[in-house]
């Protein structure tokens with residue numbers, strides 16, 4: 048491998064051999080070798096020094112220099128001469144100043160010099176190598192030709208064979224270096240990397256001459272020293288060493304991949320200093336001289352040479368004949384002619400060198416021109432890129448400004464929106480709210496709903512306040528009526544007592560009547576106290592109606608018909624109209640007139656019809672039987688049965704009470720008028736009670752005839768009408784009409800001792816019982832019972848004016864004693880009705 052380089056050296060051409068490879072791969076061993084296996088350096092020295100013939104040995108001299116480049120504490124590089132003891136060197140423009148060179152005489156002397164230099168080389172033990180090189184070692188074998196006069200000239204006429212032993216690249220994980228060793232390793236790796244970069248740059252430059260060669264050689268002393276080789280000006284050979292181990296596969300493959308392209312590197316052999324050139328004296332020529340000499344030679348080259356060769360003996364013969372010179376002069380002429388020939392040869396060499404230099408300059412000019420063009424194109428491309436980048440920057444700026452303006456608009460819109468939402472909270476129009484809810488956020492919708500709810504609460508308060516005011520009006524009316532009834536009741540008590548005494552039928556004494564009167568008087572305040580409660584029930588129904596209205600406001604549905612309550616006060620009619628919407632069943636229609644109230648049941652009592660019919664049949668039969676039979680025993684039995692029925696229906700009679708309240712009121716008024724002052728009870732309007740069943744209508748007809756003998760009872764398919772057209776008193780006096788007693792006797796079934804009771808009251812009781820029987824199915828429904836509260840309150844308002852005391856509040860002992868007297872005392876039916884109301888309505 049080193050032989051071509053040695054031949055080039057001997058021919059006057061410089062060359063370099065560099066060993067590359069990882070640490071411990073055998074670079075040093077390959078370069079220097081050992082005793083048995085000599086390396087490249089011993090082989091080259093042996094080749095150079097052994098083949099020198101005597102002639103050439105007298106003309107040239109070989110020098111040996113050896114130095115190393117190492118790191119100085121990992122910070123800088125230093126050059127250390129291995130042949131001179133402890134001498135530091137410095138590099139200047141690819142030449143090292145002060146380096147010692149040793150003249151080589153024979154191979155053994157050279158090997159000894161190298162061995163002494165290796166001993167001075169920096170080495171250390173690492174994990175990869177027991178004697179790892181820590182520096183780049185360079186060996187120069189310079190061959191210099193002697194001058195004609197035997198003197199040694201400058202280095203310009205010498206060739207150098209450079210052999211480099213690079214420190215192997217190391218992996219920290221593998222070597223485990225630390226501290227100074229680690230710094231040395233970094234230095235070694237850095238130098239190896241720079242060396243490789245220079246080679247790569249040279250290769251790329253040779254592939255593409257337009258691509259300039261980068262100056263990586265400046266990054267280390269080694270590459271600076273080997274600049275001519277790394278720039279391709281001199282021949283170079285690379286020697287790669289690898290480790291055979293499997294663990295070194297990665298390093299080996301990496302090195303081969305990295306160095307394989309280097310085989311394509313070509314070298315332009317420019318410096319061709321032949322041995323002849325070194326043997327000859329160098330001629331100092333200026334370019335003008337060279338040009339002039341070339342011109343002369345070009346004109347007279349052939350003629351002069353020919354003439355010199357042909358005419359020279361003739362010239363010498365003429366001169367000898369003419370001047371009589373001797374043969375010695377001929378030899379001098381030959382010597383001169385040889386000199387001329389040699390000069391011509393030198394001139395020819397010079398011309399050839401000049402031509403090569405000219406070609407080189409032209410090529411360099413061409414290269415520079417191409418480089419300039421390429422550079423211009425690159426600059427143009429960069430300019431275009433800059434323009435594009437500027438345009439992008441402008442567009443981005445425009446986008447940024449537009450985004451800023453947009454964000455500002457959005458902020459303004461947000462502020463407007465917030466302000467609109469604040470203003471919207473103050474609005475009360477529902478239409479506006481609905482319209483705004485379309486654009487409001489859910490939060491706004493919640494606030495709107497809250498305002499709406501608060502507004503509804505205000506309306507509810509207003510409604511309640513109206514109800515309270517209405518309650519006051521009603522209470523005034525009821526109290527006024529109650530006072531009148533109290534006064535009338537007292538008169539009735541007195542008249543009844545008087546009549547009882549006259550007819551000698553009662554066992555009751557005046558004292559008992561007085562007690563009853565007192566009890567009634569005591570009961571009256573209680574009812575007066577309960578009146579507001581009833582009214583409050585009405586108000587509660589009004590609240591319910593308000594809630595229902597609120598619901599209907601949302602659902603936009605109207606399910607109830609208009610109701611009407613008869614009142615003397617026209618102003619109260621409309622106000623009281625609404626409570627009945629909630630009180631009465633939906634199937635009931637309430638018709639109103641100036642001073643009347645009628646309830647019409649449009650629905651059929653389909654549930655429990657048979658049972659209702661049976662009950663009513665029984666009641667009618669009992670009534671008829673009691674009419675025919677005037678015996679007290681039968682009446683007592685019937686009354687007991689009625690009482691049992693009453694007990695069964697006690698919990699269910701509330702509903703029918705609402706339907707029959709008007710009849711009861713009228714009957715009560717009639718009875719009160721007949722028992723008292725024979726006053727005329729005038730009912731301007733008939734009360735209609737609808738029925739779906741014909742059988743019930745017939746029974747009702749019969750019963751009504753029996754109950755209202757002086758009334759005109761008309762029945763239709765779904766209604767029963769009782770009309771009192773006469774203005775005469777219905778009942779005059781129970782002592783005056785005995786038939787009335789028999790007729791009305793069975794209608795007093797509640798109290799066992801009341802078989803012969805007050806006729807009017809008994810009629811009321813019978814009607815009440817009858818109606819309660821027909822309303823049995825409705826009474827089973829708790830909702831309708833609850834809805835009946837306001838109507839019951841109306842009834843109770845009238846009944847409350849009776850000023851009776853509840854029977855249950857009396858002592859049991861006194862109850863049995865006073866049953867007869869109290870039952871005879873006119874309001875037994877009302878007492879039963881009151882008890883029913885209290886039990887079912889929980890008043």
Ligand SMILES: Nc1ncnc2c1ncn2[C@@H]1O[C@H](COP(=O)(O)OP(=O)(O)OP(=O)(O)O)[C@@H](O)[C@H]1O
Nearest residue numbers: 069070071072073074075076077176179180214215
């Ligand atoms: N071809 C070979 N024949 C015999 N021994 C060898 C050979 N190559 C390497 N060795 C041995 O391997 C060891 C390491 O070799 P060497 O010192 O030359 O490696 P290196 O590449 O120079 O390492 P470093 O870069 O660390 O200096 C030495 O002891 C050497 O004797």
